[in-house]
Amino acid sequence: MLSLITYGNAFNSLLHEYYMLIKNIKFQEDSNENHSIYINDEGIIECIDCDNKDGEVIDAKGRLISKPFVNPHAHLGYALTLNYARHNLSGTLIEGVEIIREEVSQKITQEDLEKRLEKIIKMHFINGVFYVRSHDPVWNDVVFKMLKARNNPLVEIQVVAFPSPGFFFDENVEKIRKALEEGAEVVGLIPHSERSYEEGIKSIKVAFDLAVEYNKLIDGHVDETDDPNSRFSEVVAREALSRGIGYKTSISHMTASHSYDNWYFHKLSLLLSEAGVSIISNPIVSMHLQGRYDNYPKRRGVARIRELINAGVNVALGSDNVADPIYPLGDYNMLRVAQEAFLADHFTSNEIEELLNLITTNAYKAMQLKEPEIKPGNKAEFIILQTKTIYDAIRTALPPFLVVRGKHYAINEIKTRIDENEETDKIINIIDK
Ligand code: FE2
Numbered sequence: 001m002l003s004l005i006t007y008g009n010a011f012n013s014l015l016h017e018y019y020m021l022i023k024n025i026k027f028q029e030d031s032n033e034n035h036s037i038y039i040n041d042e043g044i045i046e047c048i049d050c051d052n053k054d055g056e057v058i059d060a061k062g063r064l065i066s067k068p069f070v071n072p073h074a075h076l077g078y079a080l081t082l083n084y085a086r087h088n089l090s091g092t093l094i095e096g097v098e099i100i101r102e103e104v105s106q107k108i109t110q111e112d113l114e115k116r117l118e119k120i121i122k123m124h125f126i127n128g129v130f131y132v133r134s135h136d137p138v139w140n141d142v143v144f145k146m147l148k149a150r151n152n153p154l155v156e157i158q159v160v161a162f163p164s165p166g167f168f169f170d171e172n173v174e175k176i177r178k179a180l181e182e183g184a185e186v187v188g189l190i191p192h193s194e195r196s197y198e199e200g201i202k203s204i205k206v207a208f209d210l211a212v213e214y215n216k217l218i219d220g221h222v223d224e225t226d227d228p229n230s231r232f233s234e235v236v237a238r239e240a241l242s243r244g245i246g247y248k249t250s251i252s253h254m255t256a257s258h259s260y261d262n263w264y265f266h267k268l269s270l271l272l273s274e275a276g277v278s279i280i281s282n283p284i285v286s287m288h289l290q291g292r293y294d295n296y297p298k299r300r301g302v303a304r305i306r307e308l309i310n311a312g313v314n315v316a317l318g319s320d321n322v323a324d325p326i327y328p329l330g331d332y333n334m335l336r337v338a339q340e341a342f343l344a345d346h347f348t349s350n351e352i353e354e355l356l357n358l359i360t361t362n363a364y365k366a367m368q369l370k371e372p373e374i375k376p377g378n379k380a381e382f383i384i385l386q387t388k389t390i391y392d393a394i395r396t397a398l399p400p401f402l403v404v405r406g407k408h409y410a411i412n413e414i415k416t417r418i419d420e421n422e423e424t425d426k427i428i429n430i431i432d433k
Contacts, residue, residue, distance in 0.1 A: 072316045
């Protein structure tokens, strides 16, 4: 058996004198009918199901169209710095943070960040991700470098002014103000990492005060531990509820919820739902970092994604770290993140399709973004999956076949051949609907 996997032109501009016709696109999973989309040289959808056929023709062969993916939790400022320093031999978050502080941080110049970011943006784009929220620390000024470096035509980067290791260290409060004034959209926080419980509570109040004062969103690293007594999420949710800004508030990680007593978690989930906050879980990195202080059996340490969804809470999934001292692997493939959530939190086969919402609809909501609409006159912003069903998309976690954003597009060409016969379609789409 010979299997050919080629990643095609990952980063092309549409040729200016040509239009692009994409034919045989499946719009809805259960439909047998295919459609075409015609994009003009300005990157605008000119018509749907029209007969124009000049320009480049791409045959989607019945693959499923989707809204672009969203990555609502990343640390782009550190991404791809794995070999900048010694390796993290304990695998703990604390050692990873130490390595960044002692060896990596000094190497992040403006030029270095811009060079890495170019690659990071392409990695997101070929995976169909158009929006990313990046938590970048203020203490070492990485956030200011990110604000200068982030603009590009492929991926929108929302920046969180992240007060790692806590609000009340060094000049962090002043630096957060400065980052918000310079354009950061989100106030970060990390209450479980403050020096005391009291300072953790105080940091939440300060973060909300700043968010209100500057009219910004809030997204905290909250309860990212295995400690069942780490209970700052309820304080964040209560504060959001009191101020009526739950829709602008996200709680990232909440890995301690894995270890909460069931009665307490039930009460907490009612409050999270009432407050209307979003929970952003990062199952891949949480599985890597949590449970590191356990003997066997080791806890998975992932937020209770499934129970939160069933309680009516808006849950989204992020990548978190990629190829840095905190997590050495990763690739911004959000379908892989969804697949890992399935595994980490004991989802069942009837729930597979729902996982797509966690990297699309729910993530748009958490980041307060408007979803792109596919209609004539709109900028072309969509992805065509490698598969004909959501089930196969999550099962295979293959990067999208086609990614289109205005004048820019990426193609991931995957071809499987057995002897002389191309078998790609049969091998990727295994269960007929
Ligand atoms: Fe994080």
